[in-house]
Amino acid sequence: MPRFSLIVPCFRAQGFLRECLDSVLSQSFGDFELIAVDDRSPDGTGAILDEYAARDPRVRVLHLPENVGLGRARNAGLMHATGDYLFFLDSDDPLTPGALRAVTDRLAEAAEPDVLVFDHARTYWWGGTRRDALAEVLTEAGPDTFTVDTYPRILDLLMVVWNKVYRREFVAARGFAFPPGSYADTPWTFPVLLSARRIAALDRICLNHRQRRQGSILSTTSCEHFDIHEQYERVFAFVEQRPELARWRPYLHRRMGEHCLDILAEPDRLPPADKAEFFRRTAAMFRAHKPEGALVDGETGALEGSWTGYRIRRQAARAGQETARRAGLVRDAAGARARSGWAALHACRPLDPNLVVYSASSHRGVLGDPAAVHAKAREIAPQLRGVWVVRDAETAARLPPDVEHVIMGSRRYLEVTARAAFFVNDVNWPGALAKRPGSVHIHTHQGTPLKYLGADLRDRPGARLGFDVPEMLRRADRWDYSLVANRHSELVWERAYPCHFTSVRTGSPRNDVLVNGGDSDFRQRHGIPETDVVVLYAPTRRDYRRTGHVERFDLARFAADLGKGHTLVVRLHPSLANGPARGLGLAELARRGIVVDATDEPHLTDVLLAADVLVTDYSAVMFDYAGLDRPIVVHADDWPAYTASRGTYIDITAEPPGHVTHSYRELAWLFASGCWRDEESARLRADFRARYCEFDDGRAAERVVRTLLLGEPMPEPGAVRIPGQATERDALTSA
Numbered sequence: 001m002p003r004f005s006l007i008v009p010c011f012r013a014q015g016f017l018r019e020c021l022d023s024v025l026s027q028s029f030g031d032f033e034l035i036a037v038d039d040r041s042p043d044g045t046g047a048i049l050d051e052y053a054a055r056d057p058r059v060r061v062l063h064l065p066e067n068v069g070l071g072r073a074r075n076a077g078l079m080h081a082t083g084d085y086l087f088f089l090d091s092d093d094p095l096t097p098g099a100l101r102a103v104t105d106r107l108a109e110a111a112e113p114d115v116l117v118f119d120h121a122r123t124y125w126w127g128g129t130r131r132d133a134l135a136e137v138l139t140e141a142g143p144d145t146f147t148v149d150t151y152p153r154i155l156d157l158l159m160v161v162w163n164k165v166y167r168r169e170f171v172a173a174r175g176f177a178f179p180p181g182s183y184a185d186t187p188w189t190f191p192v193l194l195s196a197r198r199i200a201a202l203d204r205i206c207l208n209h210r211q212r213r214q215g216s217i218l219s220t221t222s223c224e225h226f227d228i229h230e231q232y233e234r235v236f237a238f239v240e241q242r243p244e245l246a247r248w249r250p251y252l253h254r255r256m257g258e259h260c261l262d263i264l265a266e267p268d269r270l271p272p273a274d275k276a277e278f279f280r281r282t283a284a285m286f287r288a289h290k291p292e293g294a295l296v297d298g299e300t301g302a303l304e305g306s307w308t309g310y311r312i313r314r315q316a317a318r319a320g321q322e323t324a325r326r327a328g329l330v331r332d333a334a335g336a337r338a339r340s341g342w343a344a345l346h347a348c349r350p351l352d353p354n355l356v357v358y359s360a361s362s363h364r365g366v367l368g369d370p371a372a373v374h375a376k377a378r379e380i381a382p383q384l385r386g387v388w389v390v391r392d393a394e395t396a397a398r399l400p401p402d403v404e405h406v407i408m409g410s411r412r413y414l415e416v417t418a419r420a421a422f423f424v425n426d427v428n429w430p431g432a433l434a435k436r437p438g439s440v441h442i443h444t445h446q447g448t449p450l451k452y453l454g455a456d457l458r459d460r461p462g463a464r465l466g467f468d469v470p471e472m473l474r475r476a477d478r479w480d481y482s483l484v485a486n487r488h489s490e491l492v493w494e495r496a497y498p499c500h501f502t503s504v505r506t507g508s509p510r511n512d513v514l515v516n517g518g519d520s521d522f523r524q525r526h527g528i529p530e531t532d533v534v535v536l537y538a539p540t541r542r543d544y545r546r547t548g549h550v551e552r553f554d555l556a557r558f559a560a561d562l563g564k565g566h567t568l569v570v571r572l573h574p575s576l577a578n579g580p581a582r583g584l585g586l587a588e589l590a591r592r593g594i595v596v597d598a599t600d601e602p603h604l605t606d607v608l609l610a611a612d613v614l615v616t617d618y619s620a621v622m623f624d625y626a627g628l629d630r631p632i633v634v635h636a637d638d639w640p641a642y643t644a645s646r647g648t649y650i651d652i653t654a655e656p657p658g659h660v661t662h663s664y665r666e667l668a669w670l671f672a673s674g675c676w677r678d679e680e681s682a683r684l685r686a687d688f689r690a691r692y693c694e695f696d697d698g699r700a701a702e703r704v705v706r707t708l709l710l711g712e713p714m715p716e717p718g719a720v721r722i723p724g725q726a727t728e729r730d731a732l733t734s735a
Helices: 017-025 045-055 070-079 099-109 136-141 152-156 168-174 186-195 223-240 243-265 272-288 298-304 307-347 368-380 393-397 411-419 454-459 469-476 487-496 509-515 555-562 586-591 604-610 621-628 639-646 664-673 679-692 700-709
Strands: 004-010 032-038 059-063 085-088 115-124 129-131 164-167 199-211 352-359 385-390 405-407 420-425 440-443 481-484 502-505 533-538 566-570 613-616 632-635
Touching: 004 017, 004 070, 004 099, 017 032, 017 045, 032 045, 032 070, 045 059, 085 099, 085 168, 099 115, 099 199, 115 136, 136 152, 136 199, 152 243, 164 168, 164 186, 168 186, 186 223, 186 243, 199 586, 223 243, 223 272, 243 272, 243 298, 272 298, 272 307, 298 307, 352 368, 352 411, 368 385, 368 420, 368 509, 368 700, 385 411, 393 405, 405 411, 411 420, 420 700, 440 700, 454 469, 454 487, 481 487, 481 700, 487 502, 502 700, 509 604, 509 621, 509 700, 533 555, 533 604, 555 566, 555 586, 555 664, 604 621, 613 621, 621 632, 621 679, 632 664, 632 679
Parallel strands: 004 032, 004 085, 032 059, 115 199, 352 385, 352 420, 385 405, 420 440, 440 481, 481 502, 533 566, 533 613, 613 632
Antiparallel strands: 085 164, 115 129, 115 164
16 A cells, blocks of 8 residues: 555646656655546647556556546546545646655654645746745644644635645545536535644645646636635535534635635636626625624625625725825835935035944845954944944844844934945945945955856846846945955956955955854754764755755755764755745754754854854855865756856866765765765865965954054955965966
8 A cells, every 4th residue: 555646637738747747756755656637638648647657657547538627537536546645736736856755754743644734836937936925824833733623724724635635544434525616626625624633734845836827727717717606605515514513604604705706806717797797696605604693894895785886895995005006105205305305414414433334135134244343343443333234123123232223214324324434234235325425335245256246247147137237336336445355256356346446355254253263052052962963054046947946955865864973954045045945845854853954043153163064065155164174065966057057257166175076876975985074175175275265364354443444554364375276277367
């Protein structure tokens, strides 16, 4: 008996079917049967299914003699299912890598629940990918099983079949089956969830639900949407026959009204001539199933009136929205004029020679090089007043209580930026910020550059999507000083940013703590034994993928292969922190204690200090970590694609900071054999450190404060080079 029965109904699916089937058959967990149902598809779907069945015994194909529709095709597959759990997968939706392994692990952890609900991402025909906006419902469900009575929020999720797996014996015992119709998911999911005694949640994206431009019911304008009424009638009939579910009638009554009104409000669902009839049927059903004493308010209140009244309310709402929009524009314009006047008023006052304005990572907090400079200024130059610019009140609330700050765009922001003598930032300031004569702008950057930046992106259209190079250069024209940690960076900045600034060989202020051997409480906070070898995996984003995220290997497998005495810590690129990347397994693995998710750690140096070895691909974090003189492994399995899409200044596979792997097998062997920290690794790292850490002497922040803020003399750091090292080995110097 297989663990899963994946039932895939297929109709006119030839364009997407192979991707779906391949995503299932390539899963790392292979104990399943795939029952594909050819619903008398007139295209090449049936032939594709037979092809897959001929080469993989796990695939079984049912060719129906006539077209029966989605629900009945699922029923046909259900009759042949023998697995412990049922997984109804649409023929155009691919599973994510490792999905079945994550599901089976969660089922075991939850002791075989009746239903397991998991997360999904929507993939749009134009290339976008978005995680479910209600993903927190799964996070908050916790590790224990529940019912809809104990955790009713589970019903807030999309009531569809394909974001759940179902225990087959539970389904058979209750006699659940799909009715005919376009909205057959509705009378399946509500009864199933209301009946389940043990439900579990998995906070992981297990499939990508394709939003097709045409061909699906949601992208079709037709009378098929009237089917929603009959399907909700089935739901009400189910509840009516079970007195123990009577308490759910008010909820279902409201949910039905909201669902039908959502369909009615969409401009491309119903033919215009049929909208009045759809409203009347919805209103009649709403009245017929209204529980005694039920409170009707908000949007569903329109269903107690007439079609004409509904249209008037909709028109009034649209008019109100337009009025509010125009009023907002007027307020914004007035506010801009007021702020401009306020800024102009303060621009007439002299600069404050002791006022330093800081910002980091697009105003995300006290971070990076600016934070190191600020800390050193408070230590050796207390007469300097440091003010941080943050993007919003939420960010401000997370700042230490003794840090003075202003919120971007506020009146106080305009006041301090008009008076400040110094500006320290690692990202360009907004274009609206005018540079006053006499003010000094210090740009710290965000590490040593490996990939193309600035003007060098002009011939990389994919990498500069949405990036205005001329505007960026106009902002960079305000720089007075550009901090560099090595000669390579100096060459890159002067080429990528052809502006009027002076390069200053200060070293990287944020790396002072690494060079000087600072402390970190990261292990203690995350419960990592002091005797464990901490392996930090820090991948970067990809420009050849719209989401920026490409899963290079199975994190759970890597953690298992590392074995006892090792802890795998993962830190995603900041641009991926709030996207679907964490939902593709990282969040769930962290919850189960298989890995430690360090993506949200505010201070990267705390993570680096705790790590015994760094595994990365092409992240600039390798240049920072090299200052610790600890092993580095470069996993470069897609180096040609990365360089072709983004462009790089150096070939990191030819001049690596340690061993280079090109496949997961090589990576696993490197750690199993212990070669990740052999003599060759040390030799490569020494050469790399001499080249890219040459100005990092542990006094970079002090050097910036004394020489650039206070105007005091201080010697430059000596360039550290090894005997015989060449100086012209990258794209810049060779040019």
